[in-house]
Amino acid sequence: MIPSQFVSRITLQRDKVADFGAYPFCLPVVRHLAQLDLHPRxxxxxxxxxxxxSTLLEALAVSLGFNAEGGSRNFAFSTRASHSELHAFLRVAKGFRRPRTGYFLRAESFFNVATEIERMDAEPAFGPPIIDSYGGRSLHAQSHGESFMALLTERFRGDGLYILDEPEAALSPQRQLAALARIHELVQGGAQFVIATHSPLLISYPDAWIYQCGAAGLQRVRAEDTEHFQLTRDFLVNPDRFLRQLLD
Incomplete structure (x- = not known):
């Protein structure tokens, strides 16, 4: 383990949980959680x-000071307070380095982040418009996929901490590969990522840890052992047979 990573471990303070039958503590990923080590990259x-x-990812982001609906630590808006109280029960171990920048992306609320950027830029300010950090073009004037790629290529920098919830939701397979190449470039520049995803393309990145969330909690697995990878592979090997079995 490289000690200079920004976030190295998540610990659930189990002694503070009054009822593991209540949400979100009833979720297997939380109920079985003790300590979870994170990959340095x-x-x-x-x-x-x-x-x-996503509940665990959100709790990690909020415990690190990010807005529950997404954005950087400078975003404090709230469209609807829907995040759980899990963050208050987490202890997050940090390295001696501090990230120069950071971001929490939630695919489902990125529209709200784009709206908040426009609202903030409409107010008088001494500095440059916030949208300049995203390429200078309104995120609402782009497709969902284009706006996410603008975030990834224009806003994200090396030496940053990035927490992404289902980033592939907006991306075609080709754009997912482009995103993976950009993530690799940022990792080479000292960034650390924690990502919740359904994408077999993203989890194929060779230097990563993968935790599968299931009935037994979190289990570290290889990409090819995940259900997402296996199902996609089986479909592509023989789509006609797969569809016949599925639709008969």
Missing amino acids: LTFFVGENGSGK
Whole structure:
């Protein structure tokens, strides 16, 4: 383990939890959580919808000072307070280095972040417009995929800490590969990523840890052992047979 990583471990303070039958502590990913080590460069959480991966990712982001709906630490807006209280029960171990920048991306609320940027830029300010850090073009004037790639290429920098929740939601397979290349470039520049995803393309990155969220909690696995990878592979090997079995 490289000690200079920004975030190295997440610990659930189990003695403070009053009821593991209540949400979000009833989720297997939380109920079985004690300590979780993070890769110094890239950690993935994978699992079915409702498995708790996004809840855990959100709690990590909020405990690190990010806005629950996304953005940098400078964003403090709230469209709807829907995040859980899990962040208050986490202890996050940090390295001696501090990130020069950081960002929390939630695919489902990135529209709200784009709106907040326009609101903030409409107010008098001494500095340059915030949108300049995103390429200078309104995120609302771009497709969802284009705006995310602008975030990745224009706003993200090396030596940053980036927490991404299902970034592939806006991206075609080709754009996912472009995003993976940019993530690699940022990792080479000292960045650290923690990503919740369904994408077998993203989790194929060779230097990463993958945690699968299931009934037994979090289990570290190889990309080719995840359900996402296996299902995609089986479909592509023989799509006609797969569809016949599925639709009969």
